[in-house]
Every structure is written in C-alpha cells, then in structure tokens.
Amino acid sequence: MTEPAPHAIRLTGLRKSYGPTTAVDGIDLEIAPGEIVALLGPNGAGKSTTVDLVLGLSRPDAGTVALFGRSPRDAVDAGLVGAMLQDGAMLEDATVGELVALFASVHRHPLPVAEVLERAGLAELAGRRATELSGGQTQRVRFALALVPDPDLVVLDEPTVAMDVATRREFWAAMRRFVAAGRTVLFATHYLDEADGFADRVVLLRDGRVVADGTPRHVKSIVAVRTVRATVPDLSAAAVHTLFGDDGVTVDGADVRIRTADGDGVLRALLAHSPGAHDIEVTGADLEEAFLSITEGSAR
Numbered sequence: 001m002t003e004p005a006p007h008a009i010r011l012t013g014l015r016k017s018y019g020p021t022t023a024v025d026g027i028d029l030e031i032a033p034g035e036i037v038a039l040l041g042p043n044g045a046g047k048s049t050t051v052d053l054v055l056g057l058s059r060p061d062a063g064t065v066a067l068f069g070r071s072p073r074d075a076v077d078a079g080l081v082g083a084m085l086q087d088g089a090m091l092e093d094a095t096v097g098e099l100v101a102l103f104a105s106v107h108r109h110p111l112p113v114a115e116v117l118e119r120a121g122l123a124e125l126a127g128r129r130a131t132e133l134s135g136g137q138t139q140r141v142r143f144a145l146a147l148v149p150d151p152d153l154v155v156l157d158e159p160t161v162a163m164d165v166a167t168r169r170e171f172w173a174a175m176r177r178f179v180a181a182g183r184t185v186l187f188a189t190h191y192l193d194e195a196d197g198f199a200d201r202v203v204l205l206r207d208g209r210v211v212a213d214g215t216p217r218h219v220k221s222i223v224a225v226r227t228v229r230a231t232v233p234d235l236s237a238a239a240v241h242t243l244f245g246d247d248g249v250t251v252d253g254a255d256v257r258i259r260t261a262d263g264d265g266v267l268r269a270l271l272a273h274s275p276g277a278h279d280i281e282v283t284g285a286d287l288e289e290a291f292l293s294i295t296e297g298s299a300r
C-alpha cells in the first residue's frame, strides 16, 4: 500500500508568544500540494510570525510544523522550499546577477541563473547593483532568490508591498507561470484583491487565530455581507438609525448605506417605512467587506 502524499504544509496547535504578546494562538492548518493559499489579516494578526514558523526561522512555543512530512530545516535543506521575506537583506555591492549566482551556489539543485532572472523579469537588470534598484525591483530580486532552489513550495510574506499596480500585475503573472506545474504557494498579504484574484483558498487570521478558511467565495458567503444603498426622502437620519442601528449604517442627507448580513430583511424594512424610497441598490460583499466584517466582529 502506498502512503498518501504528505501535506505540503501541516501546522498543528501552533503557538508563539513574544513576552506578553501572543502572536500565534493555536493554529491548525493543512495545505495540500498544489494549493495556492493566501494568509490574510490586519496588522499584527500573526501572518509574519506564522510565515517565520513555517520556514523554521523561529521556533514555536508549542505545536508542530511539517513541510512535505519533514521538519522545516530538512525541507529547506532539500531545496523543497523557496522563501520571499519582507526584509530579506541584500548585498549592496553585488549586482543582481551576482546575487542570484551566489544564492544558487549554496543550493544543491538550483535553477540556472539565466532562467531565474528571466522568470523574475530581471534579465535586463542583471548588471544593476542592489543599491540602484527601486522598491518594486528589489522585491523582484527577492522573488528571484525564492525561485533559485526550484522549490515545490514557495512562501511569500507580502510579496508585492512596494510594487505599483502594473508591477503587481506582472508579478502575479510571473507567479502564475511558475506555479502552473503544481507548486504550492503560501503568501501573506494585505491586498484583498490579490487574495481574491490569485489564491484558491483564503485563511483569515485575527489575533493569532484562524477566523475563516475557504475559497474567496466561501469566505464571503459565511458572512454574507450585503450593502444596501437607497435614497429615502421620507426618513430622518434618526429614524434610519432607530430602525437599523449605528453599526455599518451611514446616512448622508436622504442617502443611506447599510452594511448587513440580512439584505432581504433590511430591504423589506426600508420599503415598509419609506414608501418613497428610490435608487435602491443591493450589492454583494467584496472580500474587503467580508474581511472587515469578520475581523471587527460586526457581522450582523
């Protein structure tokens, strides 16, 4: 009987505190080979700490990390893992090409340097010194270094943070080509549109815990946030707030905007109390709203 393929990432009961701050508070997570998973959460949610634990850069206080059934250290040594961190140091005197070559020289089975430069969109910048790069170009070098081991798993901590919109788009296109061969990706991001557009699974973190886990569609559906907008000339602001509360309700003259989990109910109440209501619009949640709703605990 053959053993089932091990998870690309398996986290069990993971905890990590810094003094009095609990950064990761009991995370259990299994990621199958080939999955593209976004770790999403507000500042301080524990994304970077989780990434560091996954990569074996710090040790958990409790719990375990396994990458392809091995310890992070073993998996990294075997060239199974490529990482792109927020603050990876650059050798300032080296050119981009030299940096990638240096990195390749310490790996057992590196991709050819020219191929890495090509894949990361750096072929034209190979002779540039690290000090002469823009923020977005520096991020591309960090991406190149993550590709060097030809990894099965790529872990990225806010990879597009210094990139403009066009560069972000190029980055994700390069990433898409790279993962087409069934590679696994875990990336932390603040950009909800990126999680929505690139990940097939979104894990939402808050206060070091997983608060939602599923496809972007699932994450949206579990909070089922709707925004109801309408012009209600026959209702005062006070009456709107009496009917619908203050949370997620904004009134601007006769225009109201109500964020709710019960779009139908709000619509019915609105029409019952304001027969003159017009320009009514009900829109579904984008991930941003789902995210706000879950992380503020204000889903209603």
Ligand SMILES: Nc1ncnc2c1ncn2[C@@H]1O[C@H](COP(=O)(O)OP(=O)(O)OP(=O)(O)O)[C@@H](O)[C@H]1O
Pocket (backbone or CB within 6 Å): 018, 021, 022, 023, 024, 041, 042, 043, 044, 045, 046, 047, 048, 049, 050
């Ligand atoms: N080295 C450290 N020493 C002390 N506290 C830390 C350290 N690293 C992280 N923390 C704290 O742990 C918590 C989680 O931080 P972490 O950086 O993992 O969150 P994050 O989700 O990555 O946030 P961001 O989006 O701002 O990068 C925060 O309260 C943070 O202040």
